[in-house]
Amino acid sequence: MTRRGDLPPAGPRPRRDSAGDVLRAVLDHGPIARSSVARATRLSAASVSGVVTSLLDRGLVREVPEAAGPPGMGRPHVPLDIEADRVAVIGVHIAVPHTTVALLDLRGQIITQRRDPHSAHDPASVLATLAARIASLRRTRRRILGVGVATGGWVDTANGTVVDHPLLGWRDVPVGTALAEATGLPTRVDSNSRALLRAEQLFGVAARRARESAVHLFVGNVVDVAFATDGTIHHGPRSAAGAVAHLPVEGHAEVCACGRAGCLQAAVSERTLVRRALADRLIDRPDLAALIAAAAAGQPGAVALFTERARLVGRATALLLDLFDPEVLVVSEAGTNRLPGCLATLRAEATEWSSGSADVTATVRASSFGRNVLAMSGGAVALDHVFAAPLTPVP
Numbered sequence: 001m002t003r004r005g006d007l008p009p010a011g012p013r014p015r016r017d018s019a020g021d022v023l024r025a026v027l028d029h030g031p032i033a034r035s036s037v038a039r040a041t042r043l044s045a046a047s048v049s050g051v052v053t054s055l056l057d058r059g060l061v062r063e064v065p066e067a068a069g070p071p072g073m074g075r076p077h078v079p080l081d082i083e084a085d086r087v088a089v090i091g092v093h094i095a096v097p098h099t100t101v102a103l104l105d106l107r108g109q110i111i112t113q114r115r116d117p118h119s120a121h122d123p124a125s126v127l128a129t130l131a132a133r134i135a136s137l138r139r140t141r142r143r144i145l146g147v148g149v150a151t152g153g154w155v156d157t158a159n160g161t162v163v164d165h166p167l168l169g170w171r172d173v174p175v176g177t178a179l180a181e182a183t184g185l186p187t188r189v190d191s192n193s194r195a196l197l198r199a200e201q202l203f204g205v206a207a208r209r210a211r212e213s214a215v216h217l218f219v220g221n222v223v224d225v226a227f228a229t230d231g232t233i234h235h236g237p238r239s240a241a242g243a244v245a246h247l248p249v250e251g252h253a254e255v256c257a258c259g260r261a262g263c264l265q266a267a268v269s270e271r272t273l274v275r276r277a278l279a280d281r282l283i284d285r286p287d288l289a290a291l292i293a294a295a296a297a298g299q300p301g302a303v304a305l306f307t308e309r310a311r312l313v314g315r316a317t318a319l320l321l322d323l324f325d326p327e328v329l330v331v332s333e334a335g336t337n338r339l340p341g342c343l344a345t346l347r348a349e350a351t352e353w354s355s356g357s358a359d360v361t362a363t364v365r366a367s368s369f370g371r372n373v374l375a376m377s378g379g380a381v382a383l384d385h386v387f388a389a390p391l392t393p394v395p
C-alpha cells in the first residue's frame, strides 16, 4: 500500500490567470461590458479585449446583441455573457453503491445525468462502465471541454489517483489516466468535498462569502471535509487534507471499517442508516431514496433516523466551526438537503456544542445543489479547471 510519505508533494500553486479572472467576472456579472470586466478584474482594457477575443474563439463567452448600446457605440460596448449552449463538461461521481455521469454547461447547470448501480466494484469494471457512459454523453452538438471525477476517500489531485477508498476497496487507482486514455478527453480527479466546495464558490447561493473562507462537510457513505481561505482550497502536501471519517462520536457503538467503535463515518454513513432502517422494517429494500421518501411522508421511524443523523452531523459541524471560524460552512447530507426540519436540528446541535462565537444560522447552510450534489461534484472538478485557466491548450 502507498503511504503518504511515499508520494511526491503536490506541485506549486498555479499563478493567477487573467483569462480565468475575465471568465469568472462574466460568470458573476454577465451580461457585462468589456469596460466593466476591466474594472472588476483590475486588468487593462487592452488585456481584457485580447482575452475576450480568445474566449469568443473558444466558444466560452458570447456577445449579447439584443442588449447592445445605441448604434455607433462600437463593439467594446456589446455586453458579454457566458456561452451556455456550445460547450459542456462531463461530471462523474463514483459512490460506494453507484456511479453518476452528467453533462453540465458552463453555468454549472445539469443538462442530463444518469445513475447506474455498480455491477462489480473492481476498478477495471467501474472504469469501463464509466468510459462507455462518457462516450454516450459525447453524442451532443456541444464541444466537450473535459471530464471531472469526484469520489470519497483519499484522492491525489495532482496525479489523478484514488490513493485509498476503503469502502470501495480501491488502492492507488489511476482513475484520471485510465479515463483520459479510454475517452481521449482531459480528465481531472478530486475528492467529493473539495469538488463541492469549489462548486459553492463558483455557482453556490453564497458564492461570494464562500470565496472568503469556507468549510464543506460531505456526508454520504463516506464522510469528508474541505476548507478554503482566500478562495484557495487546501489540499495539503499529500492531497490528503479533510479526512474526518474517524472523528470519535460520543456514545455511538457502530463498528467502523477501521475496527474501532464510535467513528463519525460509521455512525452517520448511508449504509448504517439503511441497515438500521431494514432491521426496523422501515423500508423493504436497501435503498436510501426509499428511506428519504418514507421520512418525507412523515414515517416516524424514518424521521427519527434522519434526526439522529442531523444531531451527530451537527456536533461535527460545531467542531469545524470552532476550528476554522469560516465565513460559510456548507453541509451536503441527504436529510439536511431534502427533508424539512433536519437543517434546523443540525444548527441547534451545532449551537449547543460549539464555543458560541459563530452565528450558526448565518454560517451553516445546506448545499446549494440539493438532489444534484453528486452530478455537480464531478462537474465542478472539470469546471474548476475551465474557470481557473480557460485558455490552457487541451493536451
Ligand SMILES: [Zn+2]
Binding pocket: 245, 246, 256, 257, 258, 259, 260, 263, 266
Ligand atoms: Zn473508524
